[in-house]
Every structure is written in structure tokens, then in C-alpha cells.
Amino acid sequence: MITEHSRARNIVDGLVRSILPVILALIVAGFIMLAMGSNPLDFFAGVWTYGITGGNWQRSLVLMAPLVIVAVGLIVAFRGQLWNLGYNGQYLLGAVVASGVGPYLFAALPAWLATLIIFVGAILVGAVWSLIPAILKARYGTNEIITSLVMSFIAVGIVNLLIKGPFKDPNTPMPQTAVIPDDQLLPYIPGTEIHVGFVIAIVLALVAQFVLSRTSFGLRMDIFGASPKAARHVGINSTWMVILLFALSSGLIAFAGSIDVLGQYTYQRANWDPHYGDAVMPFVFLARLSPLAAIPLVAFYAILATGGTLAAQQAGLNVDFLLVIVGLILIFMTITEYVGERRRLGQSYLPPGLRRTLVRPFDGMRGRKSS
Amino acid sequence: MTPSTAPDVISLRDITKAFPGVVANDHISLDIVSGQVHCLLGENGAGKSTLISILAGMQQPDAGTISINGVPAAITSPKAAVDYGIGVVHQHSTLVPAFTVLENLMLGETGLMMQKKRAAERLDELSELLGAQIDPHALAADLGLGQQQQVEIAKAIWKGSRLLVLDEPTSMLTPQAIENLSESVARVKAQGLAVVFITHKLREAYAMGDCVTVLRGGRNVGHISVEELATYSEQQAQDAILRAMFGDDLKTVGAEDAAELAGATESTREIRSIDLATRPVRLELLGVSSHGHGRDVEVDDVALQVHEGEILGVAGIDGHGQGALAEVVAGQRSASSGTVRFDGKDVTRLGVRGRQQLGLRYVTDDRLHEGTVGSMSVALNLVIKRIGQRPFWRFGQIQNKAVDQEAARLIAEYDIRTPSPATRAGTLSGGNIQKILLARELTHGARLVVVNKPTYGLDLKTVQLVREILIDFASNGGSVLLLSTDLDELVELSHRIEVISRGRIVGSVTNDGPGTAEKVGHYMTGAIEGVQA
Numbered sequence: 077m078i079t080e081h082s083r084a085r086n087i088v089d090g091l092v093r094s095i096l097p098v099i100l101a102l103i104v105a106g107f108i109m110l111a112m113g114s115n116p117l118d119f120f121a122g123v124w125t126y127g128i129t130g131g132n133w134q135r136s137l138v139l140m141a142p143l144v145i146v147a148v149g150l151i152v153a154f155r156g157q158l159w160n161l162g163y164n165g166q167y168l169l170g171a172v173v174a175s176g177v178g179p180y181l182f183a184a185l186p187a188w189l190a191t192l193i194i195f196v197g198a199i200l201v202g203a204v205w206s207l208i209p210a211i212l213k214a215r216y217g218t219n220e221i222i223t224s225l226v227m228s229f230i231a232v233g234i235v236n237l238l239i240k241g242p243f244k245d246p247n248t249p250m251p252q253t254a255v256i257p258d259d260q261l262l263p264y265i266p267g268t269e270i271h272v273g274f275v276i277a278i279v280l281a282l283v284a285q286f287v288l289s290r291t292s293f294g295l296r297m298d299i300f301g302a303s304p305k306a307a308r309h310v311g312i313n314s315t316w317m318v319i320l321l322f323a324l325s326s327g328l329i330a331f332a333g334s335i336d337v338l339g340q341y342t343y344q345r346a347n348w349d350p351h352y353g354d355a356v357m358p359f360v361f362l363a364r365l366s367p368l369a370a371i372p373l374v375a376f377y378a379i380l381a382t383g384g385t386l387a388a389q390q391a392g393l394n395v396d397f398l399l400v401i402v403g404l405i406l407i408f409m410t411i412t413e414y415v416g417e418r419r420r421l422g423q424s425y426l427p428p429g430l431r432r433t434l435v436r437p438f439d440g441m442r443g444r445k446s447s
Numbered sequence: 448m449t450p451s452t453a454p455d456v457i458s459l460r461d462i463t464k465a466f467p468g469v470v471a472n473d474h475i476s477l478d479i480v481s482g483q484v485h486c487l488l489g490e491n492g493a494g495k496s497t498l499i500s501i502l503a504g505m506q507q508p509d510a511g512t513i514s515i516n517g518v519p520a521a522i523t524s525p526k527a528a529v530d531y532g533i534g535v536v537h538q539h540s541t542l543v544p545a546f547t548v549l550e551n552l553m554l555g556e557t558g559l560m561m562q563k564k565r566a567a568e569r570l571d572e573l574s575e576l577l578g579a580q581i582d583p584h585a586l587a588a589d590l591g592l593g594q595q596q597q598v599e600i601a602k603a604i605w606k607g608s609r610l611l612v613l614d615e616p617t618s619m620l621t622p623q624a625i626e627n628l629s630e631s632v633a634r635v636k637a638q639g640l641a642v643v644f645i646t647h648k649l650r651e652a653y654a655m656g657d658c659v660t661v662l663r664g665g666r667n668v669g670h671i672s673v674e675e676l677a678t679y680s681e682q683q684a685q686d687a688i689l690r691a692m693f694g695d696d697l698k699t700v701g702a703e704d705a706a707e708l709a710g711a712t713e714s715t716r717e718i719r720s721i722d723l724a725t726r727p728v729r730l731e732l733l734g735v736s737s738h739g740h741g742r743d744v745e746v747d748d749v750a751l752q753v754h755e756g757e758i759l760g761v762a763g764i765d766g767h768g769q770g771a772l773a774e775v776v777a778g779q780r781s782a783s784s785g786t787v788r789f790d791g792k793d794v795t796r797l798g799v800r801g802r803q804q805l806g807l808r809y810v811t812d813d814r815l816h817e818g819t820v821g822s823m824s825v826a827l828n829l830v831i832k833r834i835g836q837r838p839f840w841r842f843g844q845i846q847n848k849a850v851d852q853e854a855a856r857l858i859a860e861y862d863i864r865t866p867s868p869a870t871r872a873g874t875l876s877g878g879n880i881q882k883i884l885l886a887r888e889l890t891h892g893a894r895l896v897v898v899n900k901p902t903y904g905l906d907l908k909t910v911q912l913v914r915e916i917l918i919d920f921a922s923n924g925g926s927v928l929l930l931s932t933d934l935d936e937l938v939e940l941s942h943r944i945e946v947i948s949r950g951r952i953v954g955s956v957t958n959d960g961p962g963t964a965e966k967v968g969h970y971m972t973g974a975i976e977g978v979q980a
């Protein structure tokens with residue numbers, strides 16, 4: 077009975093911890109908008125109008141496709157306590173495989189085969205790109221945050237060089253790749269304008285959820301993440317695990333890039349970087365590294381981003397305001413987490429120092445009144 | 448800190464703390480007086496560490512108060528505890544593995560500049576006080592468990608404090624270091640500090656303690672005051688403590704066993720003798736040297752044999768290659784040269800999982816971080832070595848029903864005390880975590896088990912239980928490679944004892960009568976090194 081009760085409490089607790097930071101962030105963002113002289117209600121109404129109503133929900137779902145895949149990629153690495161922060165470079169590498177090599181392949185091969193080769197190629201390029209941080213980590217314990225970031229910068233540079241050089245469309249003066257014609261792009265889900273990449277992304281998230289929570293591989297991963305010592309003890313090859321998880325993570329993120337080009341963008345410009353990983357990161361943590369739980373959270377962000385771009389312009393805000401909201405979510409997530417942890421330990425919600433400083437002025441006031 | 452005329456008193460009143468499924472502390476009241484060593488005893492899971500973590504500000508009690516000299520003290524955080532002068536050595540390491548010893552010790556410093564030189568001096572001073580040799584620049588992760596413990600003690604008495612709490616400080620120390628520790632405890636006490644000392648060894652409680660409190664099931668079930676303890680003989684004190692500790696359970700054990708529980712009798716061999724000549728060799732190491740990545744001592748050119756039904760002890764001072772030996776047998780560490788044969792088969796190239804399936808098992812000494820995954824359920828921890836195998840996994844998919852059944856079976860068979868199979872393993876008491884390891888390793892076709900320090904930190908009854916489990920396993924034809932730093936344990940359980948020093952086997956003793964301990968001791972001190980006994 078006790079366990080039943082506490083299980084129910086745990087679920088409620090988890091929900092609160094995932095949703096509360098988002099709500100708080102939206103409220104505070106509202107106040108910031110007020111302070112900047114914009115009407116937050118206009119903004120949120122705009123998000124609703126441009127993100128959901130009419131056919132706009134379809135645009136939101138199209139944005140969800142790469143976001144969900146990037147989220148799954150991050151989850152795979154983070155579950156194993158591997159901090160793959162090279163996602164921007166990995167995404168662009170995958171994208172440039174599609175935008176740069178795609179036009180040649182589509183010219184020579186049937187569309188389905190070209191698409192397949194692009195996907196496999198993108199995943200492989202992403203995976204190979206992660207080998208250096210992975211091997212350094214596995215062999216020498218080098219901090220993968222730094223190495224993966226550095227590799228990401230290099231990747232961004234290479235992608236730009238490729239787009240300005242060999243992959244440049246000779247028919248325009250702009251540094252960009254050739255546009256892939258409509259009939260060679262990913263097909264739409266019948267009756268909509270959402271490309272099938274969305275379906276692929278959702279299926280991927282579901283498969284990942286199953287693998288992580290129900291299979292022996294998922295358990296090995298969790299053991300490895302919880303304690304490398306225990307992993308060695310139960311016979312998990314940690315070198316192999318690091319390399320595999322990094323390759324999976326990076327490969328998936330690159331896959332997201334190629335899907336995005338073939339489904340939505342049709343070409344790639346130099347110096348373009350949507351920074352999906354940065355936006356998705358807090359939601360991955362809010363979802364407690366569960367791919368399934370990440371889906372609704374990513375959906376929320378996709379709507380916010382889709383509707384928010386226009387809404388922000390209308391409310392007289394910079395589009396970068398969206399990143400402010402994401403940042404606020406991160407901050408409130410940390411606070412909620414901290415408070416929850418204190419409460420779990422049976423301690424006060426407020427750290428002792430803060431409580432003292434908060435309570436003392438009131439004590440003083442009371443004293444003054446009575447005197 | 449100067450001893451004042453009126454002693455400081457820290458009073459705990461009606462401290463209560465409940466966790467899901469257990470009341471860890473149930474209206475515990477006691478007084479801790481400066482200049483006294485207050486011993487806290489009780490079975491595994493009695494609630495000792497919980498009480499300490501409340502005192503250390505790491506947990507808040509559900510009810511109850513703490514006051515110092517009659518003034519209520521709000522110990523709301525570890526920092527508050529330090530401000531009140533309460534220094535704690537926790538049972539489980541709190542060192543930051545990636546930091547050096549010195550950095551770990553200086554973590555609590557508040558000054559802007561890290562005064563390395565002064566810190567190094569203080570460490571020297573403390574090392575001497577503790578009788579330990581600690582390399583200030585070694586990484587904490589590279590130290591053996593025994594040495595880590597010593598650094599922890601240094602950390603707690605880093606700043607002079609009002610109260611020093613030691614949660615089972617001796618369970619990992621060598622007899623020599625225990626001797627030194629008791630000396631430094633005496634000195635700390637003479638400085639006017641109060642000391643709370645948690646131990647499972649009654650001898651230590653009697654030798655070091657001024658008064659004793661016994662916990663059982665979260666309650667204070669017995670207190671022996673300073674005056675009483677002073678009038679008791681060691682025997683009387685032991686009887687009183689055992690009665691409080693185990694209550695009615697003790698009657699079922701009998702007086703003789705009780706004395707043995709207390710470790711009062713001289714240890715003798717308890718295992719039936721076997722004729723090694725007629726028994727096939729189960730495990731054979733031929734000139735094995737190991738190769739790991741850490742800085743701990745590797746084994747060097749080790750040769751040994753374990754027969755069917757035999758318990759082979761390996762004696763030695765902690766950190767002399769026991770870990771490497773255990774790992775190279777279990778397959779966790781590769782052999783750089785030599786051959787490991789199991790049941791006549793060369794398994795040198797086989798990994799952990801291959802050897803585990805052949806029946807070669809390993810109960811590690813690091814039960815908390817290596818042997819179990821604390822954040823996972825007891826049930827999962829019980830099958831963690833059989834990931835992917837039927838019937839727990841089918842087509843790569845976990846079968847929760849089969850896992851739960853197996854867990855229920857092992858929990859019942861090994862009497863693992865847990866609120867439920869779904870409880871996180873890390874919240875169980877030390878003894879019960881050890882039972883998880885034993886249950887997991889000895890089930891399902893175990894033929895040889897390597898056990899490294901199997902009983903450290905366990906309460907008297909559980910120690911006895913673990914030893915019985917190993918004896919039973921051997922009498923049913925299993926083989927045991929027992930690595931231990933506890934000579935009594937080795938003498939009680941082993942047929943033969945090998946002595947390891949600096950990674951090499953330096954002697955071998957057949958355990959066939961009195962005098963074994965002396966012979967082993969001689970090899971250990973190197974007195975008759977190279978001479979065959």
C-alpha cells in the first residue's frame with residue numbers, strides 16, 4: 077500500500093517537475109515582455125494563431141521532425157552519461173550530405189534509392205565524425221564535452237567551405253547548394269503538407285523508448301551511465317559502449333539534418349545553422365531522458381517556435397526572444413530540481429542562508445512595529 | 448579548543464525518521480558528552496547511519512530536537528553541522544575521486560587563497576596522528592578502500608571540532624591502523640572533544656568506549672553508562688550488549704555461539720577437512736601477471752590452484768594486489784602473461800560474461816559502486832549479471848515476471864531485508880547489499896566464487912551468516928577463493944592460505960591445527976620469506 081501510494085506520488089512529482097518550469101518560464105517571459113513594452117497576451121495569442129490554427133499546426137509538425145530526432149540522439153548519449161555537445165556540427169554534416177551530394181544522386185538514380193543512400197551516408201558521416209571524441213574518451217578519459225564541441229566547430233567550418241566550394245550551385249551568385257526539385261523530396265503524408273520525416277521521427281522515438289526501457293541493451297546502457305565500475309563488473313565493454321553510444325547519438329543527429337533538407341529546406345545556404353540542439357536540450361532533461369516523454373515537450377517547443385517567429389515580430393520583439401524563453405525554462409528547471417531534491421531529503425525548500433536573509437528583515441519589521 | 452570545566456552536552460531527543468517502508472529512527476534519545484567516546488552499536492539497518500546523517504545535517508528528522516548545552520541547535524545543512532563543530536566520517540566514501548588527497552582535504556576551506564603549504568603540513572600532522580602514510584598528491588580514485596577511509600578521517604578532524612563522529616571507521620583498516628586509530632581517538636578525546644564511534648566489533652567498543660548505546664529496529668534499546676561500563680568486565684559488557692542487540696533472538700543461538708559472535712573465542716578452523724589429492728583442480732593460475740589501467744598494485748607471476756570443494760584463503764595487507772588478483776580471475780582485468788585455467792579449460796582470453804556462464808563468480812569488495820547499481824531496484828540488481836539471458840530476457844526483451852520471481856526466490860532464500868523487490872538497492876543496509884551480491888553470484892550453476900573481503904562492515908550475525916553460506920557452498924562441491932585482510936576469518940574458513948605481498952605470492956600455509964595465524968603472520972612480515980613452511 078505504501079509503495080502504491082508513493083508510486084502515485086512519484087508520477088505526480090515527475091509531472092510537476094517537467095511542466096512547472098515551463099509554466100513559470102512563460103509567466104516570467106510575460107513580465108519581461110511587459111517591461112519591454114510589448115503585450116504578452118498578444119504574443120501568446122500570436123503563438124496560438126501562427127503555430128496551431130488554420131494549417132499552421134502542419135508547419136509545427138514539420139519542425140518537430142528534426143527536433144524529435146535530435147532529442148533522441150541527445151538522449152542516447154546522455155543516458156550513458158556521455159555529454160555529446162557537438163550536435164550543431166553533426167546536424168550540419170548530415171544536412172550537407174543531403175544538400176550537397178543529393179542533387180548529383182537524384183540526377184543519376186531513382187529517387188527512393190538516392191534518398192536511402194543519402195540517409196545512410198548522413199548517418200555514417202555523423203557516426204564517423206564522433207569517433208575522435210569517443211576514442212579519446214574511451215582510451216584516455218579525455219573530457220568529451222570539449223572534444224565534441226571542438227569537432228563541432230571544425231564540422232561547421234568544413235560544411236561552409238563545402239557549400240562555398242564543391243557543392244555550390246553555379247547558377248546563383250549566392251553561396252548555397254542547388255535546390256532539389258519538389259518531386260524528389262520526401263513525400264507528404266497523404267492529405268497534409270507534412271512530409272513523412274515526421275512519421276519517421278515519431279517511430280524512431282517510440283523504438284528508442286522501447287529499446288531503452290525494455291531491452292537488455294537499454295539496461296546495459298543505464299548501468300554504464302550509472303556507474304562505469306559496475307558496468308565493468310557485469311562485463312560491459314566500456315570502450316565499445318562509449319564508441320557505440322557516441323556513434324548512435326551523432327549518427328541520429330546527422331540523420332535529422334538530412335531529413336530536414338529533404339523534407340523541408342530543399343537546399344542549404346552557407347553560415348546557416350538552426351541550433352536545434354540548443355533549443356531541444358532543456359526539454360530532453362525535462363523529459364528525464366525518456367524519448368516518449370520528449371515528444372509532447374518537443375511539440376510544445378515546435379509550436380512556440382513556429383508561431384513565435386511571426387508573433388514576436390508582431391509584438392515588436394526580436395525572434396531571439398524565443399531563446400530567452402528556452403533559457404528561462406532551463407533556469408526554472410534547475411530551481412525546481414533543487415527544491416525537489418531538498419524536499420526528498422526532508423529538508424526545507426529554502427537553503428538555510430537564503431531563508432535567514434529572507435526571514436530576518438521581517439523579524440526586524442516586527443520588532444520595529446512593536447517598539 | 449580547551450577543555451572547559453562543565454562538559455559540552457549534545458542532546459538528541461525523540462529523533463524520528465521514516466523512509467518508505469521502514470522507520471529508520473524511532474524516538475531515539477541520547478546525550479553525547481565531551482571528553483567521552485560514545486559507542487553506537489546495532490545490527491545492519493538498525494538506524495545508526497541515519498542518526499548520524501541527521502546529526503551531520505544531511506537529513507532532517509521527521510520529529511525530535513537536537514540541543515547543545517540546552518540551547519536548541521538547528522542543524523539544517525552539512526555546513527550548519529560544521530559550524531556547530533560536528534565533524535563526521537561517513538561509512539561510505541565521500542571523497543571526490545578526481546581530486547587529489549590534498550584537494551579533497553581542502554574542499555571545506557573557506558579562505559580565498561588555498562594555502563597548500565599549510566594544508567600539507569596539517570596533513571603530515573594528521574597522518575602521524577592516524578599512523579597512516581598518505582601521498583598528498585595521489586588521486587582519491589587511485590587509493591585503496593583502506594586508504595580512502597584514512598583520508599576521510601583526516602578530513603573530519605581537519606578543523607578542530609566539538610564532536611567527531613566515526614561511522615564504522617575500523618571496518619577497512621589493518622590491525623595496526625586500528626591500533627593507531629584508537630590512540631588518536633584517545634588523543635582527540637583528551638583534547639575535550641566528544642567522539643561518537645560506530646562499530647560492529649564488541650572488542651573495540653569495550654576497549655575504546657566510555658559508554659555504549661545499542662540501537663535495534665530504529666530504537667534505543669539499551670544504554671550502558673560510563674559508570675556501569677567502568678565496573679563491567681569485558682565478558683559482562685559483551686553479554687549486556689549482545690542481549691540488547693539481538694534481544695530474544697539470542698536465546699535461539701546459545702551461549703557458545705554468542706561468545707563466538709562476539710569474537711571472544713580464539714578462532715579455529717570451522718570447515719571440514721578434505722583430501723585435496725582426490726579432488727580435481729578447478730581453478731589454476733600459471734605465472735599470471737595482470738595489467739590494469741589504475742595505479743593499484745598488479746599481480747606479478749602468481750601461481751595457485753583451487754580444488755573442488757576447497758576454500759583457498761589469500762592473506763595480506765590491504766592493497767597488496769588482492770583487487771588485481773580477484774579481477775584477473777573474474778575476467779575484469781586482462782592478464783599480461785600467464786594462463787588462467789578453469790575446469791581444465793584455458794579461459795585467459797574469456798571476458799567476464801563468458802566466465803560467469805562457466806560458473807566462475809566474483810563478489811567484489813566494493814559492494815556499493817561496483818557490485819550493485821544503487822539507483823536500480825533490488826530485483827534488477829539480482830539479475831544484473833545475467834542480462835540478455837533466458838528466462839529473464841526473451842528476444843532481447845525483459846520479462847518482468849521472470850525477474851520478479853527470481854528476485855522473490857533469492858530474497859527469501861538469503862533473507863534479504865528489503866521493503867520490496869522494487870526498492871532501490873542503494874537504500875538497503877550494508878549487510879543486505881552484501882546478501883544481494885552473494886545471492887546473485889552463488890545461484891544458477893556457480894562452481895567457483897572469488898570473494899574479496901566478504902564480511903567487512905557487516906554485523907555479527909550477518910558475518911556469521913555469510914561465513915556459513917561460504918562453508919555450505921564449499922561442502923556442496925563449490926570452490927572459494929577467499930581474499931581477506933581478517934586473519935581470524937581466514938583461519939576459520941580456509942583449507943589452505945596463500946600470503947600475498949606486493950602482488951606476489953610469498954608463502955603458503957596449510958591450515959591444519961593451531962599456529963596457522965602465526966605462520967601467516969610471519970610470511971606477512973617477511974620474516975621467513977622464501978623459506979618453505
Ligand SMILES: Nc1ncnc2c1ncn2[C@@H]1O[C@H](COP(=O)(O)OP(=O)(O)OP(=O)(O)O)[C@@H](O)[C@H]1O
Nearest residue numbers: 466471491492493494495496497874875876877878
Ligand atoms: N535514503 C534512504 N531511503 C530509504 N531507506 C533508507 C534510506 N537510508 C536508510 N534507509 C533504511 O533505513 C534503515 C536504517 O539504515 P541505516 O543505514 O541507518 O542502518 P545502519 O544501522 O547504519 O546499518 P549498517 O550497519 O548496515 O550501516 C535501513 O532499513 C535502510 O534500508
Ligand SMILES: [Mg+2]
Nearest residue numbers: 495496497538
Ligand atoms: Mg551504517
